[in-house]
Amino acid sequence: xxxxxxxxxxxxxxxxxxxxxxxxxxxxxxxxxxxxxxxxxxxxxxxxxxxxxxxxxxxxxxxxxxxxxxxxxxxxxxxxxxxxxxxxxxxxxxxxxxxxxxxxxxxxxxxxxxxxxxxxxxxxxxxxxxxxxxxxxxxxxxxxxxxxxxxxxxxxxxxxxxxxxxxxxxxxxxxxxxxxxxxxxxxxxxxxxxxxxxxxxxxxxxxxxxxxxxxxxxxxxxxxxxxxxxxxxxxxxxxxxxxxxxxxxxxxxxxxxxxxxxxxxxxxxxxxxxxxxxxxxxxxxxxxxxxxxxxxxxxxxxxxxxxxxxxxxxxxxxxxxxxxxxxxxxxxxxxxxxxxxxxxxxxxxxxxxxxxxxxxxxxxxxxxxxxxxxxxxxxxxxxxxxxxxxxxxxxxxxxxxxxxxxxxxxxxxxxxxxxxxxxxxxxxxxxxxxxxxxxxxxxxxxxxxxxxxxxxxxxxxxxxxxxxxxxxxxxxxxxxxxxxxxxxxxxxxxxxxxxxxxxxxxxxxxxxxxxxxxxxxxxxxxxxxxxxxxxxxxxxxxxxxxxxxxxxxxxxxxxxxxxx
RNA sequence: UACCUCGUGGUGUAAUGGUAACACAGGAGAUUUUGAUUCUCUCGUUCAAGGUUCGAGUCCUUGCGAGGUAACCA
Numbered sequence: 001x002x003x004x005x006x007x008x009x010x011x012x013x014x015x016x017x018x019x020x021x022x023x024x025x026x027x028x029x030x031x032x033x034x035x036x037x038x039x040x041x042x043x044x045x046x047x048x049x050x051x052x053x054x055x056x057x058x059x060x061x062x063x064x065x066x067x068x069x070x071x072x073x074x075x076x077x078x079x080x081x082x083x084x085x086x087x088x089x090x091x092x093x094x095x096x097x098x099x100x101x102x103x104x105x106x107x108x109x110x111x112x113x114x115x116x117x118x119x120x121x122x123x124x125x126x127x128x129x130x131x132x133x134x135x136x137x138x139x140x141x142x143x144x145x146x147x148x149x150x151x152x153x154x155x156x157x158x159x160x161x162x163x164x165x166x167x168x169x170x171x172x173x174x175x176x177x178x179x180x181x182x183x184x185x186x187x188x189x190x191x192x193x194x195x196x197x198x199x200x201x202x203x204x205x206x207x208x209x210x211x212x213x214x215x216x217x218x219x220x221x222x223x224x225x226x227x228x229x230x231x232x233x234x235x236x237x238x239x240x241x242x243x244x245x246x247x248x249x250x251x252x253x254x255x256x257x258x259x260x261x262x263x264x265x266x267x268x269x270x271x272x273x274x275x276x277x278x279x280x281x282x283x284x285x286x287x288x289x290x291x292x293x294x295x296x297x298x299x300x301x302x303x304x305x306x307x308x309x310x311x312x313x314x315x316x317x318x319x320x321x322x323x324x325x326x327x328x329x330x331x332x333x334x335x336x337x338x339x340x341x342x343x344x345x346x347x348x349x350x351x352x353x354x355x356x357x358x359x360x361x362x363x364x365x366x367x368x369x370x371x372x373x374x375x376x377x378x379x380x381x382x383x384x385x386x387x388x389x390x391x392x393x394x395x396x397x398x399x400x401x402x403x404x405x406x407x408x409x410x411x412x413x414x415x416x417x418x419x420x421x422x423x424x425x426x427x428x429x430x431x432x433x434x435x436x437x438x439x440x441x442x443x444x445x446x447x448x449x450x451x452x453x454x455x456x457x458x459x460x461x462x463x464x465x466x467x468x469x470x471x472x473x474x475x476x477x478x479x480x481x482x483x484x485x486x487x488x489x490x491x492x493x494x495x496x497x498x499x500x501x502x503x504x505x506x507x508x509x510x511x512x513x514x515x516x517x518x519x520x521x522x523x524x525x526x527x528x529x530x531x532x533x534x535x536x537x538x539x540x541x542x543x544x545x546x547x548x549x550x551x552x553x554x555x556x557x558x559x560x561x562x563x564x
Numbered sequence: 565u566a567c568c569u570c571g572u573g574g575u576g577u578a579a580u581g582g583u584a585a586c587a588c589a590g591g592a593g594a595u596u597u598u599g600a601u602u603c604u605c606u607c608g609u610u611c612a613a614g615g616u617u618c619g620a621g622u623c624c625u626u627g628c629g630a631g632g633u634a635a636c637c638a
Contacts, residue, residue: 198636
């Protein structure tokens with residue numbers, strides 16, 4: 001073990017385990033994983049973690065590796081085509097490709113039925129006539145063993161007959177169930193003769209009315225994995241207790257093409273949000289957010305619409321690692337990932353979110369000049385653009401303080417500030433309305449301070465602010481998004497019975513009208529921008545029109561200014 | 565008062581019996597026509613107690629703590 005050369009790139013426990021399997025030529029060195037969502041909701045960041053793991057493993061292990069997309073559609077009462085479509089879109093958007101390997105558990109219904117018959121024949125499964133309540137009562141508790149069903153020792157012939165009649169539709173829902181015969185006294189509840197088939201007179205989105213019995217997850221999953229020759233079945237920690245059942249099925253069903261094994265990792269928990277499909281569904285159903293793709297949602301479609309990039313999500317998934325410790329990741333780490341990506345690629349524009357009018361009293365009336373601005377200081381190839389400048393401008397209310405706090409070095413009465421890439425201005429007069437609200441700042445500009453000029457003997461101006469020309473600025477709708485919840489763990493805080501919606505952040509969406517430079521008139525829906533000194537914004541793909549963009553705030557810029 | 569899993573800076577992770585490190589966050593500074601970016605520095609860590617060992621975050625024992633598990637959901 002000591003002579004392995006420095007494969008010094010550190011790996012998580014899953015990758016380490018897989019590397020060992022490959023080295024040992026287990027499955028001839030193949031690595032076949034799968035991402036197996038149930039199409040009962042939209043994918044979220046927790047799924048992104050799993051997608052990056054499973055598809056990532058496929059990318060990392062060369063030609064003898066692949067990742068399947070398999071819909072775990074064994075419960076027709078909860079599943080819809082809408083979800084199937086959105087899931088495929090989300091996986092593709094993240095940049096992964098399942099190629100020809102698209103599967104549905106429902107494709108295996110006939111085979112799975114056959115496996116169940118074979119288990120009955122081996123005396124390893126039986127039809128139980130007990131009611132739901134009786135079964136629950138006889139299963140025992142966490143500290144006491146269960147007791148056998150009176151139907152547990154039915155003959156193989158009788159079981160075969162009853163199971164066939166279940167399939168034929170002779171029974172109502174709940175009347176009978178097929179159970180694996182394992183161990184009613186097992187300390188693992190999942191091994192106390194788990195139900196593997198139940199009757200559901202429901203229409204399935206793919207198989208229609210062909211079936212009225214449906215396999216349970218615990219039964220269908222390992223066998224589906226085996227049928228696809230999956231080598232490594234990776235899932236989250238809550239399935240740890242299902243592993244013995246997974247292994248029991250792989251061991252007791254004959255003729256399986258693959259011998260997969262299951263390993264578990266901790267799911268993603270993020271502060272100030274939720275990662276439970278059921279709870280996200282509640283937010284959607286009760287109209288507390290504007291759909292699954294509301295930019296405040298932790299869904300893939302939500303963060304996409306917010307302006308997150310696939311690169312940022314993939315980088316985030318890499319950085320959070322993979323362990324068995326149920327950790328709580330700070331939202332700041334996700335924001336860091338997207339800032340890092342957008343900083344390199346987003347085009348800069350000037351936008352004034354809360355406008356104050358500035359009149360340059362010594363600037364000729366009616367004159368317009370065009371100032372050259374850098375599109376992206378991180379990438380010279382992105383070039384420059386011309387932005388109009390005239391006598392009347394807007395600056396942001398945040399960039400002016402009548403009575404400045406300590407350390408504030410933007411515009412103040414009698415003070416000087418630089419209009420970025422233009423020139424310096426001095427605030428000569430503050431005009432207010434009858435209620436004392438500031439309506440206008442009357443300023444003078446200094447022609448000697450134009451961009452590039454280096455006047456000597458002049459005190460250095462500390463503040464540099466952005467601006468837009470009042471006559472040329474576009475009025476655009478800007479949606480300022482903030483965290484969805486006011487507490488780090490809305491789930492935890494609310495408790496089992498509590499209502500997590502009480503912690504919804506009432507200020508998570510603020511819609512304002514902003515003044516923005518005219519160049520964005522041609523911005524296509526789905527484009528990323530940095531509003532200089534403000535944050536990253538994304539033209540909403542649904543509501544933007546050419547010439548009339550709607551901006552979603554992806555994330556604010558970091559602000560190093562601390563008020564003292 | 566069952567079983568399973570897990571405890572490393574504030575947070576997320578690495579160290580595979582051999583100098584406890586990286587990222588984020590925080591602090592200080594430099595650069596900066598974005599209080600951004602970039603760069604430098606800095607802060608701060610092995611749940612506890614025993615044991616094995618020349619040497620333990622790592623192995624063993626016990627304790628403590630956390631998460632999970634009793635659908636005809638996945």
